[in-house]
Amino acid sequence: DLLLAFGVRFDDRVTGKVSEFAKHATIVHIDVDPSEVNKIKAADIGVVSDLKYALEELNKVVETPDIADWLAKIQQWKETERLSYREHPSAILPQQAIHELWKLTKDRETIIATGVGQHQMWTAQFYKFRKPRTWLSSLGLGTMGFGLPAAIGAKVAHPDKLVIDIDGDGSLLMNIQEMATAYCEKIPVKVLLLDNQHLGMVVQWEDRFHARNRAHTYLGPIDQPEAVGRGEGVTPRFHYPDFVTIARGFNWRARLIREKSELIDGLKEMLESEEPFLLDVLVPYQEHVLPMIPAGMTIRELIRE
Numbered sequence: 001d002l003l004l005a006f007g008v009r010f011d012d013r014v015t016g017k018v019s020e021f022a023k024h025a026t027i028v029h030i031d032v033d034p035s036e037v038n039k040i041k042a043a044d045i046g047v048v049s050d051l052k053y054a055l056e057e058l059n060k061v062v063e064t065p066d067i068a069d070w071l072a073k074i075q076q077w078k079e080t081e082r083l084s085y086r087e088h089p090s091a092i093l094p095q096q097a098i099h100e101l102w103k104l105t106k107d108r109e110t111i112i113a114t115g116v117g118q119h120q121m122w123t124a125q126f127y128k129f130r131k132p133r134t135w136l137s138s139l140g141l142g143t144m145g146f147g148l149p150a151a152i153g154a155k156v157a158h159p160d161k162l163v164i165d166i167d168g169d170g171s172l173l174m175n176i177q178e179m180a181t182a183y184c185e186k187i188p189v190k191v192l193l194l195d196n197q198h199l200g201m202v203v204q205w206e207d208r209f210h211a212r213n214r215a216h217t218y219l220g221p222i223d224q225p226e227a228v229g230r231g232e233g234v235t236p237r238f239h240y241p242d243f244v245t246i247a248r249g250f251n252w253r254a255r256l257i258r259e260k261s262e263l264i265d266g267l268k269e270m271l272e273s274e275e276p277f278l279l280d281v282l283v284p285y286q287e288h289v290l291p292m293i294p295a296g297m298t299i300r301e302l303i304r305e
Contacts, residue, residue, distance in 0.1 A: 005029040007051050010040035011140045012295070020298045030054045083125045091234045092260050094119060094194040094283045097267075098126040098166060101192060104267055109161045110134065111154045115147035115171025118200040121289045123166045145174025151189045152182050162271070164190040169243065170199045170219060179250035182276045190270050191278045193243060196285035197226065197236065204288045208303070226285065235282045247278040254278040 003025040008014065015021035018040060029036075029043035030051060037046035047054060085095040098119075112127055113136040114120040120137055129135050136154055138146040151165035165172075172193060182189050199217040206212055212229040220240040225231050235258060247254035253275050257266040263281065270279040291304050 001025060003027045005041075005043070006054075007031055009036055009140075013140045015041065016293050016298045017296055085126075088234070088284065090260065091284045092257065092263055092281055093287055094122050094196070094281075095126050095287075097192065097194060097263060097281050097283065098122055100263060101164070101166070101267055102127045104264075104271060105162060105164070106130075109158075111136065111151075111158060111161050111163045113137065113147045113151040113154060113163070113165045115165070115167045115174070116142050116144045116201075117168040117171050118196075118204065118287070118289050119166055119168040119171070119194045121201075122194075125289075127166070144171045147171060148175050148178045148189070148191065149181075151191075152178060152185075152187050155187050155189050156185075162190070164192055166192045166194065168200060169193060169195045169197060169241075172243075173219075173241075176246065179247060179252055179276065179278075183251045188273070188275050188277075190273070190276070191247075192267075192270070193278060193280045194283050195243065195280050196283050196287075197240065198285040200285060200287075201289070203285060204292075207286065207288070208292075209294070231285065234284050239282065243278060243280045247280075250276075252276040252278055254280065257281045 003022045005027060007030065010018070010021075012018070021041065026045075027041060027043045028045045028047070029038075029041075030047040030049055031037055032048070032050050034048045037043055037048065085093055087093065087096060106128070111134050112123060112129070114123050116138060123135070123137075127135075136146075136150040147165040147167040151163050155161075155163040172191065181187070197219050199219070202215070202217045206214060206217060206229070214227060214229045218224065218227040220226065220238065224236070224238055226236060239256075244254040244256045253273055254277065255266055255269060257263055257279060266279050266281070270277045291302050293299060293302055
């Protein structure tokens, strides 16, 4: 009925097919940048304002609603549309690694940063954030390489909090030189690397919509079967690049996790370290983020499996 759009740009990752998005709703769009209002989605009421001021003014005229029924409906959705994954008999799934990290850190003051890709979306799904300003991610801006420097900055700002970059190998490589910053400035950030040796989000689109044709989305040598989409979908024997050796070259502590039985111990070692630490967890490259909406489609075309 009513869509309150505060500081949004209506990018396609939110709207899907724009003409079908909130087509029957009354839209109120508040933005400090006048060029954003009516740029993508026409607003019934457009307000150009600093959001803090606009919210202060709104609070003067609105009444506290009874939202008990709405919260009950949301809880019902959570029960019937619960995010889940099927454990692999031998491989560590990225969802599992994130969930186990959450279980070990849920009672600590923790800030999570991410790069861009599947790991970013799985973090949103399986790390159960409970407080605002504890997740740093570039979201729709899609800034690969964001995770490590964001984590470093957060640790400088909050030295008493645990700060972890959950990252993918393709994204981490974009700014891996910032390991030097963390070591030289004595900033003990952690990196949980979900290492599938691919640009996983692009691989997912190749698998779903392009007959598994690979366009240099494998990060290793071209003579490996994964380079043309013929890998077996579990942890490959050939591992490239060697992130543990790279991290140690920057004087970080580091450990490689290949077996499920090693995961919990590895996470605990990372969390207990007082130095910069990279935990390189090998995960299958053919795991897909679900649910998803294909480009240009609507929520009615949601892919669930």
